[in-house]
Amino acid sequence: MDSATSNFSTVLVPALLRAEDLNVIVVDWSRGANAIRYREANENTVRSGAAVARFVNWLNQQSGSSLTQYHIIGHGLGGHQAGVVGRNLQGRVPYITSLDPALIGWATNINKFRRTDGQYTEVIHTNYGMYGYIADLGHMDFYPNGGISMPGCDSNACDHARAFFYMAESVTxxxxxxxxxxxxxxAVLMMCSGPRTSRMGGLIPKTGETGVFLLETNAAPPFSLG
Structure with a gap:
């Protein structure tokens, strides 16, 4: 329901630009995301995702760029939309990140995020069962602090937003x-003791890796415990 100047963009875009010499394209689909009925917003998520894919194809034709250069990131409804974009690009985008993808209207929605939407897909869950989707959806799914209640937060909106704060810190x-x-x-019971560890987020796709991972964070920046 946000615009191009939402916290998602003001937090994540500067972090990406600090981390590497790259271009960031921000999608403002606020007219479609602010539909009075939530069902319409969900439907517009799919329409907008398809439109973004068409734009990417056009941009590549005009600029000589290729899909190998893209990393698609979305939050909430945009978390599913990022998958729709990748799906419309035949799953050839090397890296797609879904940040606390939306729950309402998506549990049985055939258009929800899928691991096959990109060559490597990652999901960060920070408010499952409320604003965010609970089950694993990507090649790798991370559940910070069990995936629902983030240290330092006192609302679901804060928990939900932590996903893009964590992502921003991970790239820098x-x-x-x-x-x-x-x-x-x-992961949600915070009972994980598997032999493997993996870094959440970042700029480099962990292509070929799969699994569900748990981690803990600080209540304030820097959020990472290392």
Missing amino acids: SGGFTGRQCINYYA
Whole structure:
């Protein structure tokens, strides 16, 4: 329901630009996202995602760029929309990140985020069961603090937003080491002791890796415990 100047953009875009010499394209679909009925907003998520894919194809034709250069990131409804974009690009985008993808209207929605939407897909869950989707959806799913209640937050909106704050910090300073879980049930119960660890977020796709991971964070920046 936000615009191009939302906190998602003001937090994440500067972090991306500090981290690497790159271009950031921000999608403002606020007219479609602010539909009076939530069902319409969900439908517009899919329409807008398809439109973004058409734009990407046009941009590549005009500029000589290729899909290998793209990293698509979305939050909330945009978390599913990022997948729709990748899907309309035949799953050839190398890296797609879904930040606390929306729950309402998506549990049985055939258009929800899928691991096959990109060559590597990652999901960060910070408010499952309220604003965010609970189950694992990507090649790798991270559940900071169990995926629902973030340290330093006193509202679901704050928990939901933590996903893009964590992502922003991950691209500038790394950190956020997760421990492997048997499944997402173990992650939400914070009972994970698998042999593998993996870094959450960042600019480099972890292509070929899969799994569910749990990690803990600080209540204030820097959020990473290392």
